[in-house]
Amino acid sequence: MSHFRSDIRQRAEELVALYPRQRSAMLPMLHLAQEQDGYLSDEGIAEVAELTGTTPAEVRGTAAFYDMFHLEPVGKYVVGVCTNIACLLAGGEEFLEHASKKLGCPVGSTSDDGLFTLEETECLADCNIAPVVQVNHRYVRTTTPETFDAMIDDLRSGKLDHDVPSHGTLIRVRRSGGLRAARQEVADQRQTAKAARDARVESEKK
Amino acid sequence: MASLDAPQIVSSRKDYADSFTLSRYLETGGYVALKKALTMFPEVVAAEVDAASLLGRGGAGFPAGRKWSMLRKSPISYLVVNGDESEPATFKDHYLVERDPHQLVEGVIIASYALQVNQAFIFMRGEFALGLERVQQAVNDAYAHGALGSKIFGSDFSLDIVVHPGAGAYICGEETSLIEALEGKRGFPRIKPPFFPAVTGLYGEPTVVNNVETMSNLPWIVNNGGAAFAALGAGRSTGTRLFALAGRVKNPGVYEIEMVKNTFRDLIYDPRLGGGIIDDKQIKAFIPGGVSAPWFGPELLDLPLGQDEVAEKGSMLGSGSIVVMDETSCVVRATWRITKFFSRESCGQCTPCREGSGWIERVMYRLENGGGRMEDIDLLLDLCDNIAPGLTWPPQQTTICVLGPSIPSSVHSAIQMFRDDFVAHVEHGGCPHD
Numbered sequence: 001m002s003h004f005r006s007d008i009r010q011r012a013e014e015l016v017a018l019y020p021r022q023r024s025a026m027l028p029m030l031h032l033a034q035e036q037d038g039y040l041s042d043e044g045i046a047e048v049a050e051l052t053g054t055t056p057a058e059v060r061g062t063a064a065f066y067d068m069f070h071l072e073p074v075g076k077y078v079v080g081v082c083t084n085i086a087c088l089l090a091g092g093e094e095f096l097e098h099a100s101k102k103l104g105c106p107v108g109s110t111s112d113d114g115l116f117t118l119e120e121t122e123c124l125a126d127c128n129i130a131p132v133v134q135v136n137h138r139y140v141r142t143t144t145p146e147t148f149d150a151m152i153d154d155l156r157s158g159k160l161d162h163d164v165p166s167h168g169t170l171i172r173v174r175r176s177g178g179l180r181a182a183r184q185e186v187a188d189q190r191q192t193a194k195a196a197r198d199a200r201v202e203s204e205k206k
Numbered sequence: 207m208a209s210l211d212a213p214q215i216v217s218s219r220k221d222y223a224d225s226f227t228l229s230r231y232l233e234t235g236g237y238v239a240l241k242k243a244l245t246m247f248p249e250v251v252a253a254e255v256d257a258a259s260l261l262g263r264g265g266a267g268f269p270a271g272r273k274w275s276m277l278r279k280s281p282i283s284y285l286v287v288n289g290d291e292s293e294p295a296t297f298k299d300h301y302l303v304e305r306d307p308h309q310l311v312e313g314v315i316i317a318s319y320a321l322q323v324n325q326a327f328i329f330m331r332g333e334f335a336l337g338l339e340r341v342q343q344a345v346n347d348a349y350a351h352g353a354l355g356s357k358i359f360g361s362d363f364s365l366d367i368v369v370h371p372g373a374g375a376y377i378c379g380e381e382t383s384l385i386e387a388l389e390g391k392r393g394f395p396r397i398k399p400p401f402f403p404a405v406t407g408l409y410g411e412p413t414v415v416n417n418v419e420t421m422s423n424l425p426w427i428v429n430n431g432g433a434a435f436a437a438l439g440a441g442r443s444t445g446t447r448l449f450a451l452a453g454r455v456k457n458p459g460v461y462e463i464e465m466v467k468n469t470f471r472d473l474i475y476d477p478r479l480g481g482g483i484i485d486d487k488q489i490k491a492f493i494p495g496g497v498s499a500p501w502f503g504p505e506l507l508d509l510p511l512g513q514d515e516v517a518e519k520g521s522m523l524g525s526g527s528i529v530v531m532d533e534t535s536c537v538v539r540a541t542w543r544i545t546k547f548f549s550r551e552s553c554g555q556c557t558p559c560r561e562g563s564g565w566i567e568r569v570m571y572r573l574e575n576g577g578g579r580m581e582d583i584d585l586l587l588d589l590c591d592n593i594a595p596g597l598t599w600p601p602q603q604t605t606i607c608v609l610g611p612s613i614p615s616s617v618h619s620a621i622q623m624f625r626d627d628f629v630a631h632v633e634h635g636g637c638p639h640d
Contacts, residue, residue: 018368021409026390027373031332052390065392067374068332085497085529086295086452088543122376122547123294124333127452128459137335170335170371173342177349178366189364193322200249
């Protein structure tokens with residue numbers, strides 16, 4: 001019995017098919033598991049292990065290395081405020097304090113209503129609009145306490161549902177197309193290309 | 207005044223709101239270079255890139271052409287594009303993947319053709335959700351347009367590109383760590399030698415890893431020739447480059463300007479670029495190439511923006527990000543935050559980096575927040591010396607990768623340039639700016 005919903009399961013199997021080795025699908029598939037559950041549940045981890053040919057311990061050990069993976073449940077909205085150098089110079093720390101007050105939860109925790117998790121992040125590479133705020137890894141570009149508060153209210157009321165999907169949903173564009181050629185065809189092309197190159201190198205020498 | 211006559215090579219579409227769409231890309235000369243490249247021998251395409259002497263735009267600045275030609279004897283199996291932009295205050299690749307994804311994809315196809323590689327991966331920072339969607343859409347569109355997939359534009363060349371999301375780890379910008387992540391493992395940098403993935407890369411096969419901006423330059427180079435690119439800039443620093451300007455400037459942003467022909471002062475003060483310091487304050491210091499680079503003082507503002515020019519003065523142009531601090535900025539606090547970053551992002555494999563970064567961060571914290579001692583200042587230098595013996599530039603390395611020796615850069619610079627500020631923090635019992 002699959003823990004993944006059928007559409008997630010199908011996308012996970014498509015991911016495995018993209019790579020020469022199945023374990024390479026680990027990070028994108030963990031994102032998929034989070035898309036379904038909002039975090040990495042034991043059942044999700046077990047299924048990722050099955051599909052990537054690893055063990056649940058290996059999956060958990062790998063996931064724990066990466067900041068974007070949550071091994072405990074988090075809010076529907078994970079709010080990240082950057083305090084790294086460029087944001088620090090723009091008042092990022094004070095901004096984070098304000099966010100904590102507005103959301104009513106300390107940094108690194110989830111609000112009582114379960115809606116928001118607040119994180120202090122490292123540089124999010126949008127330093128010209130500092131301090132940088134991301135919600136579920138979408139840039140919301142609120143740099144003042146007032147615009148931040150308004151944005152949080154908009155999230156609550158569902159006004160930003162299109163721009164900011166629930167936590168875990170990372171890439172909404174499905175892959176289409178792709179190399180339809182059989183692997184053998186690709187291998188043959190590589191052989192031909194190598195032979196042609198070798199021949200040219202030989203002729204250059206002469 | 208800055209010299210802004212050079213063409214916009216990678217940011218020519220910045221004024222279009224729909225710059226990321228296939229239709230806009232085709233209207234503005236998209237995929238012309240690829241068609242041209244497919245009529246040339248792969249080696250000739252590579253030779254054009256070599257002639258451009260395009261330096262890698264990721265941070266290390268290794269010539270892209272040489273990276274490709276180094277191991278001509280063994281065919282390269284994979285091309286991996288490094289879009290894991292995480293060096294603090296660097297946001298130029300962010301611009302390229304969101305605003306010009308087709309240019310990146312075309313560059314990747316051209317590079318793959320030159321290397322005769324049939325499988326490419328674009329590894330992108332997981333935090334770039336919109337960038338991931340835009341690049342995936344561009345890849346989809348390229349397949350539909352015939353620019354990707356089997357027998358591209360009717361040629362004998364086939365290529366598959368997979369867009370691969372990272373998951374939040376600075377260290378994955380290091381190319382061997384990125385390969386580990388792409389293999390589905392923890393992002394631990396690999397032990398060197400071999401120094402280049404071109405020897406042993408993805409799945410143990412020869413792999414070329416290039417940066418997003420490096421790839422984005424290729425369509426222009428194929429269209430205009432390597433010589434035209436090399437005619438811009440000077441010395442080893444050819445072409446234009448995207449500089450990410452951040453910190454206490456009026457107009458922070460990404461600016462594409464000709465290398466060497468412009469100085470740090472031009473970039474920071476020209477009204478068409480940085481526009482000067484906020485509230486017209488005095489500049490105190492600036493970081494010339496990402497937080498891994500040693501800092502410069504205002505006396506070096508007239509230094510040209512060139513790789514060798516900056517290296518000669520004991521720092522690096524690195525990732526092309528320039529952070530400006532003014533007289534209101536607390537350098538102790540800035541240094542503490544940078545150290546906190548390295549401490550958090552150290553992968554933990556090597557003792558000097560893992561233990562050293564945390565120790566330095568704790569000392570920096572107490573200096574900034576009260577409880578600092580006068581002997582802490584020399585303790586910091588001693589700790590730095592243990593990570594990068596001698597505190598030279600380029601640094602001595604005691605760790606597997608360069609994250610370790612990047613830690614002392616800001617600490618050593620700040621103490622050298624502003625020791626009085628550290629002393630004031632001790633005497634004041636915390637930050638005098640608070």
